[in-house]
Amino acid sequence: xxxxxxxxxxxxxxxxxxxxxxxxxxxxxxxxxxxxxxxxxxxxxxxxxxxxxxxxxxxxxxxxxxxxxxxxxxxxxxxxxxxxxxxxxxxxxxxxxxxxxxxxxxxxxxxxxxxxxxxxxxxxxxxxxxx
Amino acid sequence: xxxxxxxxxxxxxxxxxxxxxxxxxxxxxxxxxxxxxxxxxxxxxxxxxxxxxxxxxxxxxxxxxxxxxxxxxxxxxxxxxxxxxxxxxxxxxxxxxxxxxxxxxxxxxxxxxxxxxxxxxxxxxxxxxxxxxxxxxxxxxxxxxxxxxxxxxxxxxxxxxxxxxxxxxxxxxxxxxxxxxxxxxxxxxxxxxxxxxxx
Numbered sequence: 001x002x003x004x005x006x007x008x009x010x011x012x013x014x015x016x017x018x019x020x021x022x023x024x025x026x027x028x029x030x031x032x033x034x035x036x037x038x039x040x041x042x043x044x045x046x047x048x049x050x051x052x053x054x055x056x057x058x059x060x061x062x063x064x065x066x067x068x069x070x071x072x073x074x075x076x077x078x079x080x081x082x083x084x085x086x087x088x089x090x091x092x093x094x095x096x097x098x099x100x101x102x103x104x105x106x107x108x109x110x111x112x113x114x115x116x117x118x119x120x121x122x123x124x125x126x127x128x129x130x131x
Numbered sequence: 132x133x134x135x136x137x138x139x140x141x142x143x144x145x146x147x148x149x150x151x152x153x154x155x156x157x158x159x160x161x162x163x164x165x166x167x168x169x170x171x172x173x174x175x176x177x178x179x180x181x182x183x184x185x186x187x188x189x190x191x192x193x194x195x196x197x198x199x200x201x202x203x204x205x206x207x208x209x210x211x212x213x214x215x216x217x218x219x220x221x222x223x224x225x226x227x228x229x230x231x232x233x234x235x236x237x238x239x240x241x242x243x244x245x246x247x248x249x250x251x252x253x254x255x256x257x258x259x260x261x262x263x264x265x266x267x268x269x270x271x272x273x274x275x276x277x278x279x280x281x282x283x284x285x286x287x288x289x290x291x292x293x294x295x296x297x298x299x300x301x302x303x304x305x306x307x308x309x310x311x312x313x314x315x316x317x318x319x320x321x322x323x324x325x326x327x328x329x330x
Contacts, residue, residue: 015147021151025155026154026157026158041180044180044184044303044305045304048237052307052308058313073280077282077283
């Protein structure tokens with residue numbers, strides 16, 4: 001007498017459904033953790049960097065001497081995971097010069113810090129974009 | 132004569148049930164551990180940014196805490212390293228503003244830093260309390276690095292440096308003026324391993 005195995009359609013569905021649930025659970029559990037947000041740290045770097053650039057007269061010197069090299073090397077020294085860009089505008093809000101951190105592109109989400117300062121008897125704005 | 136029937140589908144269903152049960156137990160264990168790690172990390176991050184901001188952006192409370200500490204340390208509520216933030220008495224001359232204001236925000240007052248360094252050596256646990264670093268086995272380490280035009284040179288530090296016995300480290304950085312030099316301060320909050328935790 002021959003033996004037979006009986007698989008009903010609902011049993012097959014139940015089996016497939018169980019396997020899908022198990023696979024999905026394992027997949028989601030083994031996903032890497034979401035990175036803890038560090039936006040406050042980036043904001044602190046942004047505020048402090050521009051404040052120090054102003055206090056140390058780097059902004060003023062960049063305009064007076066038409067030389068951004070000091071600011072360039074300063075923003076290049078920012079932490080590796082931080083991108084930065086300094087934009088100078090005159091009192092008519094026209095961009096006079098820009099400095100970008102090397103090998104870096106500003107992300108879609110960024111902070112802007114602004115300082116207003118005087119150089120060459122004129123008012124200038126310095127915007128620091130950091131991401 | 133009695134018999135027992137084990138049908139094939141019963142055995143299959145039992146195996147599947149066990150597999151699901153084990154998977155849930157496995158997932159539960161991993162998720163619990165991740166939540167615990169995440170919560171601990173968040174706690175360290177929060178303490179780090181709050182106490183660091185208080186340290187470099189405020190003059191402390193009371194503002195003359197360096198004078199009060201030796202006679203009545205209990206009156207000191209908070210340690211801050213920036214100078215007087217008041218604008219009273221400042222000259223209207225733009226170029227003389229920074230010096231007239233003394234050390235302001237993002238400027239470290241040298242005398243306050245020296246006092247902080249001295250207290251952190253003599254009474255480290257009290258500085259932890261004043262900074263709000265109150266978690267279990269939490270420690271802090273504060274460094275000042277001077278910019279030489281290209282990179283940063285080590286100047287001084289306070290607190291306890293982390294080594295191999297740290298299970299978690301959160302580092303926060305900011306730029307400041309220290310001793311009239313462009314500098315960077317690095318503040319690390321770290322958790323010391325409990326017995327056997329890091330082996």
